Amino acid sequence: MKRETIVHLIKDWRVALLLLLVAGSLIGIYLTPPNPANGLEGNLQFGLDLQGGSWLQMEFQSVVVAYSTDKPVGDLIENLQKSLEVDVVQIDQNHLEIRKSVSRADLEPLFAASDAKIVTYHEGVSTFTADEVKRILNDKVNALGMQDARINLLTPTGSEYPQYVRIELAGVDMATAQEIVGKQGMFEIRIQTSGNETEHVLFGDQITSVGVPQRDTRSQAWGVGFTLSDAGADAFRDAALKYGAIDNPNAHNLVMLLDNKTVYSAPLSGDLAAQLRSAPVRSLSASTGTGDAGLEAAMTLEIHLRAGALPVKVDVVGSGSVPAALGEHFKTTVAIAGLFALLTVGVVIYYRYREPSIVIPMLAINFSEIIILLGIARFIQQLDLAAIAGLIAVVGTGIDQLVIITDEVLHEGRVPSPSLYMKRYSRAFGIIAVSAATVMFAMLPLALMDLSTLRGFAIITILGVLIGILVTRPAYGKIIMEILSK
Template identity: 90%
Template sequence: MNSETIINLLKDWRVALLIVLVAGSLIGIYLTPPNLQKGLEGNIQFGLDLEGGSWLQMEFQSVVVSYSTDKPVGDLIENLQKSLEADVVQIDADHLEIRKSVSRADLEPIFAASGAKIITYHEGVSSFTADEVKRILNEKVNALGMQDAKINLLTPTGSEYPQYVRIELAGVDMATAQEIVGKQGMFEIRIQTTGNQTEHVLFGDQITSVGVPQRSPGTQEWGVGFTLSDTGAQAFREAALKYGAVDNPRDHHLVMLLDNETVYSAPLSGDLAGELRSGPVRSLSATTGTGDGGLEDAMTLEIHLRAGALPVKVNVVGSGSVPAALGEHFKTMVVLAGLLALLTVGVVVYYRYREASIVLPMLAINLSEIIILLGIARFIQQLDLASIAGLIAVVGTGIDQLVIITDEVLHEGRVPSPNLYMKRYGRAFGIIAVAAATVTIAMLPLALMDLSTLRGFAIITILGVLIGILVTRPAYGKIIMAILSK
């Protein structure tokens, strides 16, 4: 092609969009933030398989039962809590979550004594508790700067209640992984004295229970209720009296810290100050505001009040680790597999067309598709072995679609006129669009499910299909037209 043809190609919006996306992907991989010292991998996040690290699979020590009763539900819950010495949460009108591993045979006498009957029994937790566990674990790993962690909830077939949680930590040894899951932070409540000065009131071990975020009926503000022990309530009252918070509550903030980081600060309410004059107050509530923002802050504060403790006990039922050396070996083998796939594709396509001017644009388009895909995945998806398999699948399906376009426009081996070219190209694009839609629909359930071994494969495959249909196929159509016209 001469310079005029190349300039006209670069002016075409399809080709220009392809170049811009490739350049943007390279910038995202290597320059945001600058990470040139890491070589070819740049800022790409590798998963456990390629980076080395540890994984833990934990089982929730909890059961969910549906029941029927003619008596007050509160009495049933109270009897269960006393008999089992465990938290019992009402999920809805017909279901209870018992936060302890207990068999159905052991539960039935307690229900019968309370005038109730068990309808169904499932091991696991409610979706609300499962999401809370996932949120707390995310808070923990993010606080430690481990953005590469993968946390998945696993639900057995035939059940609607998550029974397991699996956490994968790339670049983390097994001892550290278990410490992250089991370690509680140091929670402290302090009270403002004068200026920015604060004084210690109590530590988190004086908090006996933490409620779920709820709206205040009068103000519609979100808040989290929590209960102090008798010792903690007495210490709180003495501090409020000593530093003048009872007499001037608006100037004395209650400050909560987790590992010496402030997570909540607000003045004492007038009603609370009045109650503290009369005696210790065990039940407190921290308000966080209205609307979605207030709810989000309340959910975060609930985690902090628990000092990072999970709302339900878990048992480690499976664990494993990938040594860093083995991860590097996998990484090398993956690169070799990718290069071998591209080389094999190039040889086969050249054997078919015997024309380098057709083969080279095909490989260039395929390579640009992988670069764009990696540039997007750098922000949203770890690359593990399943994701790499998705990349290789994208290479194969991409070449298939480019061959369909080339064969269609080269029907009977002749270069068609521009009008006939566009008609044949439109027909070829329709074929690959239908094929792409089929692949996307087939992969969508896997992408939406919390199956850690398959989700990455599905996400990469869907992204590859979309990039091909929206960006690289239209650009290839324009490029191959310019080549065939010569």
Template identity: 90%
Template sequence: MNREAIINLVKDWRVALLLVLVIGSLAGIYLTPPDLQKGLEGNLQFGLDLQGGSWLQMEFQSVIVAYSTDKPVGDLVDNLQKSLEADVIQIDQNHLEIRKSVSRADLEPLFAASGAKIVGYQEGVSSFTADEVKRILNDKVNALGMQDARINLLTPTGSEYPQYVRIELAGVDMETAQEIVGKQGMFEIRIQTTGNETEHVLFGDQITSVGVPQRDPEYQTWGVGFALTEAGAQAFREAALKQGAVDNPGAHHLVMLLDNKTVYSAPLAGDLAAQLRSGPVRSLSATTGTGDAGLDDAMTLEIHLRAGALPVKVDVVGSGSVPAALGEHFKTTVVLAGLLALLTVGVVVYYRYREPLIVLPMLAINLAEIIILLGIARFIQQLDLAAIAGLIAVVGTGIDQLVIITDEVLHEGRVPSQNLYMKRYGRALGIIAVSAATVFIAMLPLALMDLSTLRGFAIITMLGVLIGILVTRPAYGKVIMAILSK
């Protein structure tokens, strides 16, 4: 091909789009953010298999009980909380979540004493509590700057409720992983004095319980309720009286800090100030606003009020680690496997066509597809062994589809006329589109399931299918036409 033909080829929007995405992907991998010490890995996020690290599997110490009763449910909940010394949450009209590991045999007399009967019993937590645990762990991990973390909820076969949570931390030793799960942050409440100055009121150890986000039915505002110890309530009242907050609540903000970082600040409520005049108040509520934004802030504040503590106790039932050296060995093996796959594909394609001008564009387009795929995965997906398997699968299916295009456009070994070429090329794309749609639909359930071993494979495969149909196959059709016509 001469210089003019190459320029015309690059000007075609399909080829231009491919080149722009390849350059953008390389920039995303190596230049954002810039780091002169990056190796070939760039900004790619590697999972536990390829980087080394630790994993913990923890069991929720909680049970879900289905019940029936003719008496007020509130009395049942109060009696259970006092008898078990544990939080009891009403999930719906017929189910309670008891945040303590207790057998059905031990619960039955307690329910009977409250005029209730146990209908069903399962170990685990409600979906709300499970999501709350996942949010808290994510918040902890993100606060420590660890992006290569996976947190998955596991539900045993035949159960409706999650019973385990598994956390994988790439590049983290076992001791640090245990500390992340068990360590609480330092939570502090302060009150505004004058200007931007604040004074200490109490620490998080004075908070006895934290409620779930609730919406005020009258004002439609979201908030989180929490209770103080008697000493904490007394310290809070004394600080409010000392600073004059009970007389001028609007001028004195209540400031909450987690590890010296402000997580909540709002003026003292007028009705609370009136209550503090007459005595200590143990039950407080922090209002966060209305709508979805208020709910999001309330959920975040709930985590901070707990100072990073999980709402339900967990016991470690399994753990393991992958040494960094073994992770590097896996990484090297994966690179060699990928190169060997690409080389093998090239040899097979050359044996079929015996023409380098067909083989080289195929391999180049396939390589470009992998680069674009890695550039996108760099932002949304860790690269573990399952994801790498998806990449290798994309190489194989990609070449397969390029062979379909080449076989269709070649007519008895010769390049057909322009009209016949476009007709055959359109038919090839139709075949590929149907095949890609089948793969996409087959992978979709795996991508939506929270399964750490399969989700990466499904996501990478689906991305590869989309990139192929939308970008690389159209570009290959234009490139192969320009080459074969010469």
């Protein structure tokens, strides 16, 4: 094409938008932030399949029971809690969540003793509890900077109650994965009384907010600030008064435990002791020391403070890992497969048209579509084998739609007039739009469901269809019109 034609095309908003998105995608992949160590991979997020890592599948130790009774439900809940020594939560008017793995046969006499009857019995937890567990686990892994973690709730067929939670951690070994998410995380604060003896003050559910690690400008020590509820602040002050921590703070350490393991221990500061003498204090700060060690300790303590206790116990029932070397092999194989798919498409359409001025724009548009798709996925979706399959599917469907446009605007191999061209292009675009809508509606349920093996495929496919309809197809229509008119 002549220089004037190229300038005219670039000034068209459809082509300009395409170029802008391609440039923005390349910037997002390689320059924000720059990551030269990854080479051609840039900042793309790869999943467990392509990077190696570990997965854990954990089962909720809980059951959901539908019941019927003529007596107050509060009495039934109280009797169950005393008998089972576990939390029992009323989900709705007819369902209870018993946060312990207990059989129906063991429950029936307990219900009968309270003049109640079990109507239905399901292993698992309520949707609310499952979402709360997912949120807490998500906070844990995100606080460690593991943005490639995926957490999915799994519900057995025929049940409406999630029974398992599956966690995938790319680039993390099995021991670390189990350390991060395989434990329940029962958080407790205790106060030293005398010697090595301590007394309970409060549990993690009394912590309402947690700050980020910050360094004190005077002492240069790192610390984490956190806020207690009113009840927690009262309990903290009562314990400090009762055991003499206000009068002699250096002799009474504040001890924080996770699963009965000490994660922090330090005496009350003099300023805090003076404040507690007159009133409860809700805003506290735990100092962890100076330097890199203090910062690392502060970051770890922040995770424990934020996570608190899971609302229900979980047991690891399945696990697995993909070695990093195998992940690299998969990554290489996928890259070859994608390149082969693009070349095969190029050969097929060249055989059909035998005209480089048509084939080259087709391949360029298809390639730019993949770049834009990767640029968007870099922020919202990690690339696993299913997502890569979606990318390859987008290559095929994209070329199909470009062929529809090209065949429609060409009539018996001749170039139509501009008015006839626009009429035929509009008709071709209408066909493509209906096809794209069908694909999106078909993929939408998979994209919304927590199916780790299919969700990435559906999201990438939907994004590819949207990019094609909104950006690349209109740009191709303008480019091919200019080419054919010459």
